[in-house]
Amino acid sequence: ETGVTQTPRHLVMGMTNKKSLKCEQHLGHNAMYWYKQSAKKPLELMFVYNFKEQTENNSVPSRFSPECPNSSHLFLHLHTLQPEDSALYLCASSQDSQSYEQYFGPGTRLTVT
Amino acid sequence: GENVEQHPSTLSVQEGDSAVIKCTYSDSASNYFPWYKQELGKRPQLIIDIRSNVGEKKDQRIAVTLNKTAKHFSLHITETQPEDSAVYFCAASLMEYGNKLVFGAGTILRVKS
Numbered sequence: 438e439t440g441v442t443q444t445p446r447h448l449v450m451g452m453t454n455k456k457s458l459k460c461e462q463h464l465g466h467n468a469m470y471w472y473k474q475s476a477k478k479p480l481e482l483m484f485v486y487n488f489k490e491q492t493e494n495n496s497v498p499s500r501f502s503p504e505c506p507n508s509s510h511l512f513l514h515l516h517t518l519q520p521e522d523s524a525l526y527l528c529a530s531s532q533d534s535q536s537y538e539q540y541f542g543p544g545t546r547l548t549v550t
Numbered sequence: 551g552e553n554v555e556q557h558p559s560t561l562s563v564q565e566g567d568s569a570v571i572k573c574t575y576s577d578s579a580s581n582y583f584p585w586y587k588q589e590l591g592k593r594p595q596l597i598i599d600i601r602s603n604v605g606e607k608k609d610q611r612i613a614v615t616l617n618k619t620a621k622h623f624s625l626h627i628t629e630t631q632p633e634d635s636a637v638y639f640c641a642a643s644l645m646e647y648g649n650k651l652v653f654g655a656g657t658i659l660r661v662k663s
Contacts, residue, residue, distance in 0.1 A: 441593075468649075479554070480594070480639060480653040493650055527593070534648035537582060541593040 440464045441542035443528050449548045450518065458513040458545045460528030468534040469511040471503060474525040474544070486511060487534035518549045552577040554642050556654025563630050565663045573640035573654050574622040580642040583616060583623045584651070589636045597638075598625070630661045 441462045450456050462469065471483040485493035486505040500522075502514040511528055525546050529539040553576040563569045575583075584599035600607045600614045600623065607614050611630075616623040627634055637658050641651040 477655065479556075479655045480641075480651075482650055482652070485648060485650060487648065492648055495650075531649060535645060536649060537584070537599060537645075538596050539649065539651065541586075541595070543593050 441528060441530055441540050443526075443542040443545050445545060446543065447546045447548075449550060450515070451550055452518060452520075454518075455514070455516040457515065458526055458528075458547075460511040460513075460542055462509055462511075462528075462530040462540070462542075464530060464540060466530040466532050466536075466540070467508045468531045468536065469505060469508070470529040470531075470539065471511065471513055472527040472529065472541075474527055476524075480527070484513075485534060492534060515547075518547075520549050523547055523549045552580055552642055552644070552652040554640060554652050554654040556640050556657060558657060559655065560658045560660070562660045562662060565630060565632060565661055567630055569625075569627045569630050569634070569659055569661075571625045571638055571640070571657045571659070572622060573624070573642075574620075575642040575652075576621070577642070577644065578618075578621060580644050582643045582645045582649070583614070584641050584643075585614060585625050586639045586641065586653075587636045588639065588656075594639060627659075630659075632661050632663050635659055635661045 473481045484503045504512040525544040527544045528542040581602035586594040588594040613626040640654040
């Protein structure tokens with residue numbers, strides 16, 4: 438259960454705040470993903486990084502800015518969010534972007550007030 | 551792009567009965583179909599997957615079937631137990647372009663003892 442960790446686990450922020458979500462994987466993987474999980478909606482893929490290079494931006498608004506400094510760490514920088522951005526943000530990793538199984542972190546529960 | 555529909559949204563079964571969850575996908579090129587289980591407050595975890603060159607796969611009480619012609623796949627859980635209670639997500643991906651999973655909306659399975 439400690440293969441993929443996320444901090445913080447809970448975050449409340451105002452619409453004018455700037456905050457960052459952090460994901461770290463200890464599995465030696467080379468691909469990392471950000472997903473958004475909203476109530477009663479499918480998990481939505483946001484970004485994919487493979488060997489530190491962004492390979493997918495699934496039409497995500499620019500108020501979400503990812504950063505992948507190395508294969509073990511992934512950040513999601515947040516600024517001027519909207520209340521509808523409140524959701525569970527899940528990080529995942531896989532051996533590489535061609536690998537089948539993705540390992541998820543526990544998520545960050547984000548509330549935008 | 552790919553679109554995955556999942557039914558039912560909720561399913562209640564008696565302990566020991568079978569449960570079936572169905573998904574349809576729109577992109578006939580998709581070739582990888584995993585199922586993830588998410589227990590309350592926990593991270594999604596892969597429980598079984600199937601690739602397009604196989605029609606059925608079984609792992610103990612869990613089985614998945616794939617009908618490529620009809621573009622649908624199903625999860626079958628036999629002899630259900632209370633610990634099977636969770637949200638189940640199906641997903642589809644075209645692996646040639648990286649594992650960019652498109653998820654269904656999820657099925658809440660409740661096993662009543």
